[in-house]
Amino acid sequence: MRKILIVGLSILCSQLSFSQNSNKQEDSLNLRKLYDMSLLNGKSYLWLEHLSNDIGGRLSGSLDAQKAVEYTKKELETLGLDKVWLQPVMVPKWVRGAKEFAYIETAPGSTRNINITALGGSVSTPMGGAKAQVIEVQGIEDLARYGEAQIKGKIVFYNRPMRADLINTFEAYGGCVDQRYSGAAEAAKYGAIGVLVRSMNLRLDDFPHTGTMSYGELRPSQRIPAAAISTNDAEYLSSLLKIEKKAEVYFKLNSEQLPDVQSYNVIGEITGSEFPNEYIVVGGHLDSWDVGDGSHDDGAGVVQSMEVLRLFKESGIKPKRSIRVVLFMNEENGLRGGNKYAEIAEEKNENHIFALESDSGGFTPRGFSFEARQDQFNQIAAWESLFKPYLIHYFELGHGGADIGPLKNGKTVLAGLVPDSQRYFDHHHSENDTFDQINKRELELGAATMASMIYLVDKYGLSNTSEVSKL
Structure with missing residues (x-):
C-alpha cells in the first residue's frame, strides 16, 4: 500500500512539474510574440x-x-x-498667457535676461511686472530662519537642487519638489512678493521646468506669483547674490485661472x-x-x-x-x-x-x-x-x-x-x-x-x- 502511495505521489508531482513547465514554455512564446x-x-x-x-x-x-x-x-x-x-x-x-519675461539688475541699466516659466496655477504679476531684491533659501524650512523681517517685500529664490548622488532620480525629485508645490504659499506668509524656484532638473541647461503648485488656504488677495528658473540661471543668480546682495530681479507673468x-x-x-x-x-x-x-x-x-x-x-x-x-x-x-x-x-x-x-x-x-x-x-x-x-x-x-x-x-x-x-x-x-x-x-x-x-x-x-x- 505504501509503495502504491509513493508511486502515486511521484506521478502526481511529475504531472504538476510537466504542467508548470508547459505553462512556462507557452507563456514564454506568447511574450515573445508580443x-x-x-x-x-x-x-x-x-x-x-x-x-x-x-x-x-x-x-x-x-x-x-x-x-x-x-x-x-x-x-x-x-x-x-x-x-x-x-x-x-x-x-x-x-492659461499661461503671453510668454514670461525676466531679468536680473545689478545697477540702473545693467541687466541680464534670465529664463523663467510660470508654475501651473500661479497668479499673474501686476500689469507692470514685479521687481524686488532677492533672498536665496535652500528650502521651505529655511524661511523661518530668515523670518518676516528679512523676507517681506522681497522675491524668495528657492535653490535647493535635486540630489545628484541619488541613483533613483524620482527620489531626488521628491526631495525638493515641495519648494515648487508649496513654496509660494509659505513665502507669502512672510510677506514675499513673489517666488522663483530652481527647476526640478539634474543637469545644467537653459530650460525652465514648470509644474503644478498650490496656494493652500491663502485667500486670492494673499497669493503671489511663482515661476521656475532654469538651472543655469539659478546657478548664476546664486553666485551673483554672494557678491551683489542688493541685486534685483524683475519678472512678468501673464497667467490666469478660468x-x-x-x-x-x-x-x-x-x-x-x-x-x-x-x-x-x-x-x-x-x-x-x-x-x-x-x-x-x-x-x-x-x-x-x-x-x-x-x-x-x-x-x-x-x-x-x-x-x-x-x-x-x-x-x-x-x-x-x-x-x-x-x-x-x-x-x-x-x-x-x-x-x-x-x-x-x-x-x-x-x-x-x-x-x-x-x-x-x-x-x-x-x-x-x-x-x-x-x-x-x-x-x-x-x-x-x-x-x-x-x-x-x-x-x-x-x-x-x-x-x-x-x-x-x-x-x-x-x-x-x-x-x-x-x-x-x-x-x-x-x-x-x-x-x-x-x-x-x-x-x-x-x-x-x-x-x-x-x-
Whole structure:
C-alpha cells in the first residue's frame, strides 16, 4: 500500500512539474510574440508622432487637450475593441498667457535676461511686472530662519537642487519638489512678493521646468506669483547674490485661472471571455504641460497603453478578464480624471483586480513597481524569470501611479512601469519634452513589457480573483 502511495505521489508531482513547465514554455512564446509584434509592427511611435507633432501640448481645458481626446478615441475605435467611450470630467482651466519675461539688475541699466516659466496655477504679476531684491533659501524650512523681517517685500529664490548622488532620480525629485508645490504659499506668509524656484532638473541647461503648485488656504488677495528658473540661471543668480546682495530681479507673468470646463477620460475595453466583471486597467494621462509637446510626460504612456490592447487584438489572445485602456485627463494639475474614474467604478461596484500605469517616460523599461500585499507580490515575482530575456529585472514593492492611486482599496494591485530614469528629468515639464527626444525602440519595448504583464495577470489571476492559477 505504501509503495502504491509513493508511486502515486511521484506521478502526481511529475504531472504538476510537466504542467508548470508547459505553462512556462507557452507563456514564454506568447511574450515573445508580443515583443515581436511591438518591435516589428508597432503603432505606438506613429500614434505619438501625431499626438506630439500634430496636436502638441495638451494642458487640461485647452483646445489641444480636446483634440487629443477626439484623436485617441478615433484610433481606439479602429482597433475593433468591444467598447470605446468618453467619460465626462470637469477640469481646471489655467492659461499661461503671453510668454514670461525676466531679468536680473545689478545697477540702473545693467541687466541680464534670465529664463523663467510660470508654475501651473500661479497668479499673474501686476500689469507692470514685479521687481524686488532677492533672498536665496535652500528650502521651505529655511524661511523661518530668515523670518518676516528679512523676507517681506522681497522675491524668495528657492535653490535647493535635486540630489545628484541619488541613483533613483524620482527620489531626488521628491526631495525638493515641495519648494515648487508649496513654496509660494509659505513665502507669502512672510510677506514675499513673489517666488522663483530652481527647476526640478539634474543637469545644467537653459530650460525652465514648470509644474503644478498650490496656494493652500491663502485667500486670492494673499497669493503671489511663482515661476521656475532654469538651472543655469539659478546657478548664476546664486553666485551673483554672494557678491551683489542688493541685486534685483524683475519678472512678468501673464497667467490666469478660468472657470472649470468639461473634458473627458478616453476608455476602451476588451470584454473578458470568462470573468467579464473583473477588470484590468492599463493607462497613462492624456494631458500635458504646454511648454513642450508632452512626448515623455505622458504621451509615451498613452500610446503604450493603447498599444497593449492592439497587441492583444492582433495576436489573437482572448483575455479571460475585461481589459481596459484608460487615458486619464488632468493628472498634471488636479488628478480629476483619475478621481472621476475611481468614483464611477465604485458607484458601479466594479471589481478592479489590477491597474498598470506608465507615467515615467518612454525610456528603456527596467521592470515594475507594485503596490500590493506580500502574497500578491510573491505571486507576481514568480513571473520575473519570463522577463529576464528582455533585461527586465526590477520587480519591487513601491508606488503604482498617480492616476490609478484612487483605485487603491487593499485588494486591487497597482503597478507602475519603471523605465530607466536617468534622463527623464532633463525633459520633465519643460520645452524640450518633445517628440525628437523619443527613441522608437525604447518606446516599443515598454509597450510590449506592459502587454506581457497584463497577459500574465489575466491568465493566472491574483489573490481575491475568481480564478488564481500558478505558473
